[in-house]
Amino acid sequence: MPTPSPARKHTFTVVSNDEIADGIFSLVISAPELARAIKPGQFVNIAVPGNAMSLLRVPLSYESADPEAGTVTIWYAVVGDGTRRLSQMGAGSTSDLLGPGGRGWTVPEGCGRALLVAGGIGVPPVLCLARELASAGIAFDVCLGSATAGKLVGVEDFKRLGAASVSICTDDGSEGHCGFCTDPASELLAQGGYGYVATCGPEPMMAKVAAASADAGVPCEASLERMMSCGFGACATCAVETTGGMKGACMCGPVFDAKEVVW
Amino acid sequence: MPTPSPARKHTFTVVSNDEIADGIFSLVISAPELARAIKPGQFVNIAVPGNAMSLLRVPLSYESADPEAGTVTIWYAVVGDGTRRLSQMGAGSTSDLLGPGGRGWTVPEGCGRALLVAGGIGVPPVLCLARELASAGIAFDVCLGSATAGKLVGVEDFKRLGAASVSICTDDGSEGHCGFCTDPASELLAQGGYGYVATCGPEPMMAKVAAASADAGVPCEASLERMMSCGFGACATCAVETTGGMKGACMCGPVFDAKEVVW
Amino acid sequence: MSKVSMAVDFAGISMKNPINTASGTFGFGWQFENFFDVSRLGAITTKGCASEPWPGNPKPRMTEVRGGMMNSVGLQNPGVRGLVAESGDYLADLASKGTAVICQVAGHSTEEYVAALELFEELCPWAAGFELNVSCPNIAAGGAACGSTPEGAAEVMRACRPITKRPLLVKMAPVRLPEIARALEAEGADGLTVINSIPGMAIDVHTRRSKLSKPTGGLSGPLLHPIAVRMVWEVARAVDIPVCGVGGVMTGEDAAEFILAGATAVSVGMSNFVDPASSVRILEELEAWAESQGVSDINELIGALEC
Amino acid sequence: MSKVSMAVDFAGISMKNPINTASGTFGFGWQFENFFDVSRLGAITTKGCASEPWPGNPKPRMTEVRGGMMNSVGLQNPGVRGLVAESGDYLADLASKGTAVICQVAGHSTEEYVAALELFEELCPWAAGFELNVSCPNIAAGGAACGSTPEGAAEVMRACRPITKRPLLVKMAPVRLPEIARALEAEGADGLTVINSIPGMAIDVHTRRSKLSKPTGGLSGPLLHPIAVRMVWEVARAVDIPVCGVGGVMTGEDAAEFILAGATAVSVGMSNFVDPASSVRILEELEAWAESQGVSDINELIGALEC
Numbered sequence A, B: 001m002p003t004p005s006p007a008r009k010h011t012f013t014v015v016s017n018d019e020i021a022d023g024i025f026s027l028v029i030s031a032p033e034l035a036r037a038i039k040p041g042q043f044v045n046i047a048v049p050g051n052a053m054s055l056l057r058v059p060l061s062y063e064s065a066d067p068e069a070g071t072v073t074i075w076y077a078v079v080g081d082g083t084r085r086l087s088q089m090g091a092g093s094t095s096d097l098l099g100p101g102g103r104g105w106t107v108p109e110g111c112g113r114a115l116l117v118a119g120g121i122g123v124p125p126v127l128c129l130a131r132e133l134a135s136a137g138i139a140f141d142v143c144l145g146s147a148t149a150g151k152l153v154g155v156e157d158f159k160r161l162g163a164a165s166v167s168i169c170t171d172d173g174s175e176g177h178c179g180f181c182t183d184p185a186s187e188l189l190a191q192g193g194y195g196y197v198a199t200c201g202p203e204p205m206m207a208k209v210a211a212a213s214a215d216a217g218v219p220c221e222a223s224l225e226r227m228m229s230c231g232f233g234a235c236a237t238c239a240v241e242t243t244g245g246m247k248g249a250c251m252c253g254p255v256f257d258a259k260e261v262v263w
Numbered sequence C, D: 001m002s003k004v005s006m007a008v009d010f011a012g013i014s015m016k017n018p019i020n021t022a023s024g025t026f027g028f029g030w031q032f033e034n035f036f037d038v039s040r041l042g043a044i045t046t047k048g049c050a051s052e053p054w055p056g057n058p059k060p061r062m063t064e065v066r067g068g069m070m071n072s073v074g075l076q077n078p079g080v081r082g083l084v085a086e087s088g089d090y091l092a093d094l095a096s097k098g099t100a101v102i103c104q105v106a107g108h109s110t111e112e113y114v115a116a117l118e119l120f121e122e123l124c125p126w127a128a129g130f131e132l133n134v135s136c137p138n139i140a141a142g143g144a145a146c147g148s149t150p151e152g153a154a155e156v157m158r159a160c161r162p163i164t165k166r167p168l169l170v171k172m173a174p175v176r177l178p179e180i181a182r183a184l185e186a187e188g189a190d191g192l193t194v195i196n197s198i199p200g201m202a203i204d205v206h207t208r209r210s211k212l213s214k215p216t217g218g219l220s221g222p223l224l225h226p227i228a229v230r231m232v233w234e235v236a237r238a239v240d241i242p243v244c245g246v247g248g249v250m251t252g253e254d255a256a257e258f259i260l261a262g263a264t265a266v267s268v269g270m271s272n273f274v275d276p277a278s279s280v281r282i283l284e285e286l287e288a289w290a291e292s293q294g295v296s297d298i299n300e301l302i303g304a305l306e307c
């Protein structure tokens, strides 16, 4: 039999759920087995109570896991009804999730230096990867993009992890450079010296990063989002068009080799 | 234009919501204008939050109103999802209702003595009427029926209001007579002396009371239940078959002249 | 005041805004006067009435289902004369305030539709138009409603068309929409109301009986909405006459979906029970949406779905 | 162990209990092995597969709606050979454990159904039966699915019937049910699966675009349930071949409604996404209900609606 998703059903308890930027929340849940199993780039699929008319789960990446404390931290933007209800779950409330799901980042052996490019709420899985790079002693630069200063997250965290540089861009110029983070990313790539690029954010942004990486001859991985119904390979609603045909984001992704993605 | 329902939309706050018998709750709500307007036998149609898949309101009679305190007391049995959710509304929670709706009891002028027959959760509107009779100085006897002792409500209240007699029947004999309260009711009616009978409960019970009243030549009113969609005359889902054709329970009832009802 | 002009011409009926009410969910209008000023609506559609009063079906006539409700009222109605006697003055007054009164016409057969429409035409000078209900799921005598085949629907329309010069609409069953719509257009229908309740069934698994007095009933509410939007879109593309969208409208966005799919007017049904003043709330939300779309006239948004 | 015998014979397929899974919502079965022991189910129905792989539709392929979801996957599938290569061993093993494996057959035309079924017949000896999906709302090339008229459905059945002696089922579109059911029975169908998703439409009113990459998609979930129960009841009364009920089954009571309405088997669809182990929970709830009804065999409850 082909390998099923590693996802299992875990009940969880909310430890904290705080707004860390405009409309962006940091959710800490207690789910010990999950905290031990999950790997950077993987995701969970959360049942959010409170609206009987809305039945499907909300898929979310994670920002960090603490196997000792048994907790997993998730950063999410409130964009619709599911994430709004999630933001209303207070400490102590419980529900269940399916996870860990999917294929995470695969940092090439001995990649030297890495470039991380994250836009908007694409930060969490990239920050999660930065943590792994830091502990593996791999140097990395970070390019962060956000619509506006108030929605920027992760800057201090990347610095604390020892990022060689953190370039910040906002669409409205309220912090860092005014413009898209694909510009500093392309510049850095042109300077050379990278062995790996990882990106997560809006699809046009990732497409540009993928193209710049390809131009620079550097392997690039991208974490993609799709509307998901099951999250474990049973429905085909999450398909990503790749050079090798349609592939499910929940099983073959969410992290894909950027060269394979038909952007 | 014909007279629309007197119902208005009132927001209310739960003052208390306590289980007073097995699966039967007493809900006290604060709704000052409603408390001043509502009359015995009328009902309210409550929006109960908590299940987006369940959209319609729950129609309920009331047990008493306190115009000074601005409160209305409702007794209800938990029988399904709506009443279950209602039982979970704690003190301080708020929602809205439409009320007062419908036509209540019409005690004939100078009726002398009255007989009140209530079964199961039919007690509240009858108790409400008893309060009115007591303050008008009209003597009354009460026959109460319940499936079992644990579900019996109102006994002490009727006594406190000065009921000349309170006969209790339970289907399982766990309190009072074993049997139906239609038996003592028929006996009392046969003894004579009544000018008015009021009944609320299961439809077969009310049909028997109506027949016994007709035999005794005593005017009888019955409070009927129907599945209601609007509660103010707009949908015709609440129709009651009467000798004068179909009549809406929410506008021409819930209290009907028992002679008019096609049982 | 909204900066967007909300007036529409629906099948020759001038509506000050696109909001209408679904027949059977709004009584004869006056039932709602204690909750809001009904004359704010573009139109109301009255409960289907036949030439003679109908008693409707036995109880229970309603049950809730997930995301909606199901009824088997069976078109209980006071007959056209009863409507006029009871509500005629109110409706005439409402019409004089600029809210179009659309009277729904009920029948079991072509002859009965003709008889009822003749009475309406004679007794209701204030009516802005008439809607033939050829699709009630609760009265079909041993089979489908007569509007469920192109031939059946066309036959009713052909017989009724000569009776009135006023706009004649047809309330459509949720079956074979494009075909039947084209047949009705060919027979001279001025507009189409899409859709009537979808027949459903709910069984009490403990008693093994239907939760209604009949095996099946008609479904209403949000559960219908995505189906109704699709059907409105199909009909609007199939014919040139205008469409009124009905089914599960609870918010201005729901109404906006119908408009984008091609509806000129939108009727509010079950929502009237959940919140009796919801039709004006929906109107306000629809106006706010139209404004947010940067148009000066709601007509610019009709059928403006990009695909 | 339940005191009620739960085994049913569905169209010649022996099922240890009536619970089946809806095609497209259960992958090829193995996806669920980490959540529960799939061999507890009476049957599973695999995703529709064609003779060659299909890529399906562009993204987005799914959107949530009130009380359900809508998809436009467009029958993405690995083709029969891909199914056999990837999942054949698993499915053979599942069949050997007594869970019937029903393989769904996809196609755009009669020729394609024939080609796919011939491959299935040859390559899948472990399959208990085949289900012809003549009703996918997402692949109809510029019109309705070929199963949406009696003639179209009958044509596919007529061409496929000679290919296999194993039970041949048809997944029906939610239109003209009794008529089409009779046509299929006449052509030798062994059983009918009622119903496939109902086509719907959801519009993003801000962008004025469909929420899917196509204008319409197929609806699933509780919103369908009362409609599907009614359709199963209509079909069960129209034909003598057995019916599998599908649509919005989330609980044992939902399944029980289908059984009472006349279904021999019941498929669980969207519920598998909400809770991947829900099909066994539903099975347990169905057993408990059957016990509460005081029968010794679930077959006593099939079609036991009183009306």
Ligand SMILES: Cc1cc2nc3c(=O)[nH]c(=O)nc-3n(C[C@H](O)[C@H](O)[C@H](O)COP(=O)(O)OP(=O)(O)OC[C@H]3O[C@@H](n4cnc5c(N)ncnc54)[C@H](O)[C@@H]3O)c2cc1C
Binding pocket: A043, A058, A059, A060, A061, A062, A075, A076, A077, A078, A079, A080, A081, A082, A083, A084, A121, A124, A125, A224, A225, A226, A227, A228, A254, D064
């Ligand atoms: C593998 C994966 C990982 C994700 N990780 C994160 C994360 O770490 N933090 C975070 O904030 N968000 C993340 N998302 C996106 C998140 O799932 C959606 O924002 C969320 O499901 C929206 O639900 P809602 O009910 O609040 O919004 P809805 O009302 O359902 O939709 C609001 C808007 O969001 C879009 N949307 C909804 N669901 C998705 C989805 N699955 N993918 C893309 N767009 C969607 C809709 O098209 C709509 O425009 C991730 C998505 C995937 C697939």
Ligand SMILES: Cc1cc2nc3c(=O)[nH]c(=O)nc-3n(C[C@H](O)[C@H](O)[C@H](O)COP(=O)(O)OP(=O)(O)OC[C@H]3O[C@@H](n4cnc5c(N)ncnc54)[C@H](O)[C@@H]3O)c2cc1C
Binding pocket: B043, B058, B059, B060, B061, B062, B075, B076, B077, B078, B079, B080, B081, B082, B083, B084, B121, B124, B125, B224, B225, B226, B227, B228, B254, C064
């Ligand atoms: C005018 C009126 C006054 C009422 N007064 C009271 C009261 O004072 N106290 C009280 O406990 N109940 C009263 N009821 C009944 C109460 O409305 C129902 O019990 C309640 O609506 C059930 O809702 P649910 O969602 O909990 O149950 P559901 O899950 O909807 O139904 C559970 C069971 O109750 C039955 N039921 C549901 N609604 C009604 C209804 N409107 N009438 C009759 N049967 C129904 C159903 O058929 C089903 O068998 C009254 C009903 C009416 C019409």
Ligand SMILES: Cc1cc2nc3c(=O)[nH]c(=O)nc-3n(C[C@H](O)[C@H](O)[C@H](O)COP(=O)(O)O)c2cc1C
Binding pocket: B229, B235, B236, B237, C022, C023, C024, C025, C047, C048, C071, C073, C075, C104, C133, C136, C171, C195, C196, C197, C219, C220, C221, C222, C224, C246, C247, C248, C249, C267, C268, C269, C270, C271
């Ligand atoms: C209680 C009730 C009675 C109805 N009576 C009629 C009717 O007389 N004529 C008609 O065409 N439709 C009738 N309908 C259907 C509605 O007009 C409308 O088509 C349907 O409810 C879908 O709209 P909604 O989801 O907004 O309610 C009735 C619906 C309900 C709920």
Ligand SMILES: Cc1cc2nc3c(=O)[nH]c(=O)nc-3n(C[C@H](O)[C@H](O)[C@H](O)COP(=O)(O)O)c2cc1C
Binding pocket: A229, A235, A236, A237, D022, D023, D024, D025, D047, D048, D071, D073, D075, D104, D133, D136, D171, D195, D196, D197, D219, D220, D221, D222, D224, D246, D247, D248, D249, D267, D268, D269, D270, D271
């Ligand atoms: C994502 C998805 C994919 C589906 N794919 C198929 C399919 O390949 N073949 C088919 O006959 N039905 C397909 N369906 C329809 C289901 O089998 C089922 O008929 C429908 O979802 C109604 O059942 P439910 O409400 O229990 O989900 C699909 C449904 C969903 C949600």
Ligand code: FES
Binding pocket: A227, A228, A229, A230, A231, A232, A233, A234, A235, A236, A237, A238, A239, A248, A249, A250, A251
């Ligand atoms: S979300 Fe179901 S297959 Fe990926």
Ligand code: FES
Binding pocket: B227, B228, B229, B230, B231, B232, B233, B234, B235, B236, B237, B238, B239, B248, B249, B250, B251
């Ligand atoms: S409940 Fe609507 S008319 Fe009585």
